[in-house]
Amino acid sequence: MSQSSDPRAVPLENGATLATPPARQYSAMVERNTGKNADILLDNEPLSTLRPVARRQALAKAREYTRALGLDPGPEPNPEAPIIASGHQPLPFHPGIMIKPVVLVKEAEAMGATPLFITVDSDEFRAENTPLPTISGERLARLDFPLFPMKTHGLYEAAPAEPVEDMLSRFEAMVGFMASSRLDQPRNALLSYTDKLRKRNLDFPDYVSRAIVMRRLWLAPAVDKFMELPVSILCQQNTFLRFATHIMADIPQFAGEYNRALDRYRKEHRLRYPANPFPNLEISGDLVQAPFWALDGGNRQKLFVKQDGECATVVTEKGEERPLGHIVEGKLAIRPKAITLSLYLRLVLCDLFIHGVGGAKYDDISDALIRNYFGAQPPELACLSATLWPDLHADDPRQEIATAEQKLRDIDQHPEKAGAGRPEIDRLAALKGELVLAIKEPGADKKTIGQRIRELNQSMATLLADDKRALEMELERLAPVEQERQVAQARDYPCFFIQTGDLIKMSASK
Numbered sequence: 358m359s360q361s362s363d364p365r366a367v368p369l370e371n372g373a374t375l376a377t378p379p380a381r382q383y384s385a386m387v388e389r390n391t392g393k394n395a396d397i398l399l400d401n402e403p404l405s406t407l408r409p410v411a412r413r414q415a416l417a418k419a420r421e422y423t424r425a426l427g428l429d430p431g432p433e434p435n436p437e438a439p440i441i442a443s444g445h446q447p448l449p450f451h452p453g454i455m456i457k458p459v460v461l462v463k464e465a466e467a468m469g470a471t472p473l474f475i476t477v478d479s480d481e482f483r484a485e486n487t488p489l490p491t492i493s494g495e496r497l498a499r500l501d502f503p504l505f506p507m508k509t510h511g512l513y514e515a516a517p518a519e520p521v522e523d524m525l526s527r528f529e530a531m532v533g534f535m536a537s538s539r540l541d542q543p544r545n546a547l548l549s550y551t552d553k554l555r556k557r558n559l560d561f562p563d564y565v566s567r568a569i570v571m572r573r574l575w576l577a578p579a580v581d582k583f584m585e586l587p588v589s590i591l592c593q594q595n596t597f598l599r600f601a602t603h604i605m606a607d608i609p610q611f612a613g614e615y616n617r618a619l620d621r622y623r624k625e626h627r628l629r630y631p632a633n634p635f636p637n638l639e640i641s642g643d644l645v646q647a648p649f650w651a652l653d654g655g656n657r658q659k660l661f662v663k664q665d666g667e668c669a670t671v672v673t674e675k676g677e678e679r680p681l682g683h684i685v686e687g688k689l690a691i692r693p694k695a696i697t698l699s700l701y702l703r704l705v706l707c708d709l710f711i712h713g714v715g716g717a718k719y720d721d722i723s724d725a726l727i728r729n730y731f732g733a734q735p736p737e738l739a740c741l742s743a744t745l746w747p748d749l750h751a752d753d754p755r756q757e758i759a760t761a762e763q764k765l766r767d768i769d770q771h772p773e774k775a776g777a778g779r780p781e782i783d784r785l786a787a788l789k790g791e792l793v794l795a796i797k798e799p800g801a802d803k804k805t806i807g808q809r810i811r812e813l814n815q816s817m818a819t820l821l822a823d824d825k826r827a828l829e830m831e832l833e834r835l836a837p838v839e840q841e842r843q844v845a846q847a848r849d850y851p852c853f854f855i856q857t858g859d860l861i862k863m864s865a866s867k
Contacts, residue, residue, distance in 0.1 A: 364377055365377055365714055365717050365718055365740050366714070367453070367714050367742060367744070367848070368453075368742060368743060368744045369744060369848070370744060371744060371745065371746045371846065372744070372745060372863055373743065373744050374456065374741075374742070374743040374744075374863060374864065375714065375740065375741065375742045375743070376460075376739075376740075376741050377717070377739070377740040377741075378739065380460050380463075380464050380739075380741075383441070383464045383468070383709060383739060384464075384467070384468045386709055386737045386739070387439045387441065387468065387470065387708045387709045389737060390439075390708045390709055390736040390737055391439055391708050392405075393733075393734060393736055394704065394727075394731070394733040394734065394736070395408075397704070397731055397732075397733055399599065399600055399603045399705075400599040400600070400602065400603045402599075404704065404705065407596060407599075407705065408705055408706075409436070410595075410596055411594065411596035411597070411705050411706055412436075412440060412706060413436060414594045414595070414596060415473075415586060415591060415594060415706055416434050416440075416471065416473070416584065418586065418590050418591075418594070419473060419584035419585060419586035419590075420433075420434075420584055422584075422585060422586060422587070422590060423584045423585045426561075426566055426569060426570050426573075426585065427558065427570070428569075428570065428573055428581075428585065429581055429582050430582070430583070430584045430585075431472070431581075431582035431583055431584065432582075434471040434584075435469070435471070438469055438470055438471050439468070439470045439471070439707075439708035439709070440470060440471045440473055440706065440707040440708055440709075441461055441464065441465045441470045441471070441472055441473070441707060441708065441709045441710075441711065442461075442472075442473040442474070442475055442702060442706065442707040442709070442710050442711070443457040443458065443461045443474055443475070443710065443711035443712075443741075444457075444474055444475030444476060444477055444702075445457070445476070445477060445713070446476070446477045446478075446480050446513065447476050447477075447478055447513055447564070447565050447568035447569060447572075448485060448568075449485060449487050449504060449505070449851040449852075449853075450572055450575075450851065450852055451848060451849045451850060451851055451852060452743050452744065452745040452848070452852055452855065452860050453713065453714075453742040453743050453744060453848060453849075454713060454742075455572075455575070455576070455852045455860060456741060456742065456743040456860060456863075456864050457474075457711050457713065457741055458472075458474055458572075458576060458580060458583070459576070459580050459860060459861055459864050460711065460741055460864055461474065461583070461711055462580050462581075462582070462583050463580075463864070465583070470708070470709075471584070472583040472584070473583070473584050473585075473586060473706075473707065474583060474584070474585050474586070475586055475587075475588060475591070475702065476565060476568075476569055476585060476586070476587045476588065477513075477588050477698070478512065478513040478514040478565045478587045478588055478589050479512060479513070479514060479588040479589060479592070479650070479657070479692035479693070479698075480512065480513055481510075481511070481512055481513075481657075482507060482510075482511060482512060482513045482515075482516045482564065483507060484503060484505065484506050484507040485503075485504055485505035485507075486501040486502060486503055486504065487501070487502045487503075487504040487505075487531075487851050488500070488501060488502070488847060488849055488850050488851070489501070489502040489531055489534055489535070490535065490540060490543060490747060490749055490844060490845075490850070490854070491534040491535060491537075491540070492536075492537040492539060492540065496837055496840070496841055497539070497749060497751055497841040497844045497845060498840075498844060499844045499847065500534060502527075502530075502531055502534070503527075504524075504527055504528075504531075505524075505564070506519075509655070510656070511654075511655030511656050512655055512656065512657060512692075513564060513565050514563070514565055514587065514588075514589040514655075515563075515654070515655025515656075516563065516564035516565070516655075517562060517563060517564065518559075518561050518562055518563055518564050518566070518567045521559050521560055524559075524567075525551070525554060525555065528547070528550075528551045528554065529551070531547060532544060532547060532548060532551070535547065539749075539750070540749070542747070542748035542749075543747040543748060543749065543850075543854040543855070546747070546853060546854050546855055546856050547853055547854060549856075550574070550575060550853040551853075553574050553575075554571065554574065557570065557574055559571070565587055565589075569585050569587075573585075575852050575853055575857060576857060579857055579858065579861055580857075580861070588692065588693070588698065589692070591706075592690070592691060592692055592693070593687070593690075595685070596705065597701060597705075598684055598685045598687075598691075599685060600701050600705060601647075601649055601684060601691060601693070601697070602681055602682075602684050602685055604647070604648065604697065605647050605649070605662045605669060605671065605681060605684075606669050606681060608645045608647060608662040608664070608669070609645055609664065610730070611648070611726075611730055612638040612640060612645045612646065612648075614725075614726055614729050614730040615637070615638055615648060615696070615722075615726060615730075616637040616638055616640075617725075617729075618722045618725035618726055618729070619634075619635065619637055619722060620637070621725065622634070622719075622721060622722050622725075634715075634718075634719045634722075635694065635695065635696065635719070635722075639659075639661075643663050643664060643665075644661040644662070644663055644672060645661060645662050645663075645664075646659060646660070646661050646662075647660045647661060647662050647671070648693070648694045648696060648697040649691045649692065649693055649694060649697060650691060650692045650693075650694065651671070651673045651674070651689060651690070651691055652689075652690035652691065652692060653673070653675070657692055658673055658674035658675060659673075659674040660672075660673060660674070660691065661673075661674075662681070663678075668681075669681045671683070671684065671689065695716075695719065696719070696722055696723055696726065699716070699719075699720055699723045700723055700726060700727070703720075703723065703727075703735070703736050703738065704727065704731070704733075704736070708736075709736075709737070709738070709739060710736075710738050710739070711738075711739045711740075711741050712738055712739065712740050712741070713740070713741065713742050714740060714742050716740075717738060717739075717740035720738060723735070743860070743863060743864070744848040745848075745855055745859060745860055745863060746845065746846055746847070746848065746850070746855075747845075747850050747854040747855055748855075749844070749845035750845070751838075751841040751842045751844070751845035751846070752838055752841070752842065753842050754835040754838045754839050754842065755839065755842070757831075757835055758832065758835050758839060761828045761831050761832050761835070762832070764824075764828050765825065765828050765829070765832075768818060768821050768824065768825050768828075769818065772786075772814055772817035772818050772820075772821055773785070773786030773789060773790075773817060775821055775824070776817060776820060776821050776824075779820070781820060782817055782820060782821075785813050785816055785817050785820075786817070788813055789810055789813045789814070789817075792806050792809055792810050792813070793810065796810070
């Protein structure tokens, strides 16, 4: 099957990688990005002086956090070295996501840069169901397995970790669903990973720390020695809070550009729904929604800004009013929306950000804001994804299905073509051909001739009824085969159904 011509389309075939641009160009991109837009003012300070402080703070916290998890953060970072970053929510990652830290660490090492992985723990935690291959009635099937059930509603950062043995028992249950010899290879990969989990201390109080360590366990030892930084920690840094208050102090202007950028994006991509990819910021009287969330215990709520002359007050969704200065003072915790997080990472924190497909697409909106609000040139970004299926053998009937479906359409729409070569069909087809010419003549009785053409089509279709039923039966036979193919070739299976080395080999040329 052909791949989309979209340069940022998700790769569909096994072993396919999307790297836009190729990783070998990262070094040149970093060189072009480094120092770009140094004269942008944030909170009355140019980026040229704000960036070093922001990076020093973030790397110190990342190093401290990574060590606290018992992970190797790598050598002490050179403060003059560029930073390459990537990130994602703390999910059971599939290979399309896992290729990002693989390439991140490899390319950072090659150019002497500092690799940093950002865990977006500021999103809402939902029950994390994991797709699981199994056998049902001798057919390959798929289950949505509740690997990380949601205990309480809230953000990732507030989600508690369940007892380790409860989690490990779920991994063992997954093995039980994969008893068939047809699933030997993904089951063996799962068993190998589960053995790693049992040998590692995973007794963390929170879900996020455990999820990060579990991701690193799958990567290690081949990919290691890099720093981890959750968004919840990044948001406590003074430089981030100054960035946030700079935007909120100028919220009417920022919100206008933000909404215009979203409106243009929807129009260009023909998106019908106003919440796709994100809703516009709300504007109601003197209240303008900020592109940040207010933290409310383990949840988040909308945050608004009210302008009163030159003073700005923040108002939570519940109606609580605070001076804007409370944010920098740490008296009101905030978390960024996706676009503002990307703006901070790209403008302030790193010299190159490696997005997945979704993030790279919505960063067209960030680019528009950088141009139209900050009056600057957007730093270049990378888009990286991959597809690597578990070793699940299944036939591919798509061409047979397409052929059968085309023949069925011909029987219904062009029976003379479908039955060509059969004397009775050819005779009726000749009569139809004469009528097709006759209906075009001036003064022709189009209604009568049209009815006669339909009768001839029906007569030919009746003669082809056995052929049609045979094709329908063939499609019925192929339907479960196609279902098996879809199960085998799904790209969202978690990485622990494949071997780490397979992904690393695939990424070697990128």
